[in-house]
Amino acid sequence: METKQFVIVGIAIALVIAIAAPFLASGNPDGLESAFFSIYGAKPFMGDELDEDAAGAAEEQAIATTGNDFAHEALMPDYSIPGMDKAGEVVAVVLGTLLMLVLVFGIAKVSARSDN
Amino acid sequence: MHIPDAFIPLGQALIYWIIALVFIALALRWARRSMGEEKIPLVAVLAAGIFAIQALNIPIPWGTSGHMVGAALAAIVLGSPYAGVFVLTLVLLVQGIIFGDGGITVMGANIVNMGVVGGFVGYYGYTGVKGLIGNSYAAAFIAGWASLFVSAILCAVELAIAGTFPLGLGLTMMGTYHAVIGLIEGGITAVALYLIASARPDILERPAGVSA
Numbered sequence: 001m002e003t004k005q006f007v008i009v010g011i012a013i014a015l016v017i018a019i020a021a022p023f024l025a026s027g028n029p030d031g032l033e034s035a036f037f038s039i040y041g042a043k044p045f046m047g048d049e050l051d052e053d054a055a056g057a058a059e060e061q062a063i064a065t066t067g068n069d070f071a072h073e074a075l076m077p078d079y080s081i082p083g084m085d086k087a088g089e090v091v092a093v094v095l096g097t098l099l100m101l102v103l104v105f106g107i108a109k110v111s112a113r114s115d116n
Numbered sequence: 117m118h119i120p121d122a123f124i125p126l127g128q129a130l131i132y133w134i135i136a137l138v139f140i141a142l143a144l145r146w147a148r149r150s151m152g153e154e155k156i157p158l159v160a161v162l163a164a165g166i167f168a169i170q171a172l173n174i175p176i177p178w179g180t181s182g183h184m185v186g187a188a189l190a191a192i193v194l195g196s197p198y199a200g201v202f203v204l205t206l207v208l209l210v211q212g213i214i215f216g217d218g219g220i221t222v223m224g225a226n227i228v229n230m231g232v233v234g235g236f237v238g239y240y241g242y243t244g245v246k247g248l249i250g251n252s253y254a255a256a257f258i259a260g261w262a263s264l265f266v267s268a269i270l271c272a273v274e275l276a277i278a279g280t281f282p283l284g285l286g287l288t289m290m291g292t293y294h295a296v297i298g299l300i301e302g303g304i305t306a307v308a309l310y311l312i313a314s315a316r317p318d319i320l321e322r323p324a325g326v327s328a
Binding site for chain 2: 001003006007009010011013014015017018020021022024025026027028029030031032034035036038039043045046047048049050059062063065066067068069070071072074075076077078079092093096097098099100101102103104105107108109111112113114115
């Protein structure tokens with residue numbers, strides 16, 4: 001496969017995943033969040049039910065424990081666009097994917113070995 | 117496995133940032149010496165694909181989910197653990213700043229866990245297992261699984277030091293969930309390596325396939 005073709009196919013696969021991800025992705029807490037909620041009594045270790053109130057309290061408790069209350073206002077929090085639903089999530093993940101492509105290409109270009 | 121800001125005190129977060137910066141400097145040195153210009157499009161596409169697939173949380177039992185990290189894949193395909201550091205640092209930077217996924221003060225810890233540990237366990241797991249059993253794809257599966265599992269164990273230890281998790285409970289829970297999530301990492305790593313090796317056998321730093 002030519003490099004150009006390989007890159008186009010690669011970008012196409014990345015974009016297909018990016019568009020599909022908001023529809024297919026599980027909304028369950030990830031492994032770290034699940035462990036955190038279980039330890040702080042908001043979810044059973046091997047059970048499904050998440051107690052939203054207890055989960056919120058757990059986050060407060062973590063801040064109290066570590067003293068790290070740093071907060072950062074993300075542009076597209078949790079891969080979504082505030083005020084938009086699924087379409088916003090698709091746009092967010094697609095934009096992120098395209099941004100990665102451009103950013104990493106640029107950084108790789110300035111940091112790669114020059115062969116000439 | 118993206119640690120949020122609240123989970124680690126600032127002083128400790130700074131130490132992880134220092135460790136991360138050392139590895140980022142080493143990754144840039146690797147790029148300058150070993151990442152040829154012909155690899156640039158591949159690195160960019162790989163990073164974009166890893167970002168996209170990280171948004172795809174796959175359900176596992178116990179009301180939990182997990183997603184691929186991708187450091188092992190980057191390290192295996194580009195032939196260096198530092199490739200995992202290079203790609204994951206940029207993925208985590210964008211995820212943290214623009215999408216609020218993973219904290220800012222604790223980004224160093226996330227880079228250490230997913231980029232450094234993922235890259236090193238992934239790369240040396242792959243070369244080691246491949247040397248033992250000869251099959252690239254089985255080696256990629258095992259290395260992918262191990263990279264995620266070891267990252268999770270280190271994360272549990274860091275959170276125990278932080279006072280956020282008790283050590284035993286943290287290790288048990290993080291280990292259990294990520295032993296399963298590791299199957300996702302291993303599976304996608306092996307399949308992606310197969311697809312890349314089939315399309316462009318030449319771009320792999322070491323020839324994939326079954327070695328004699």
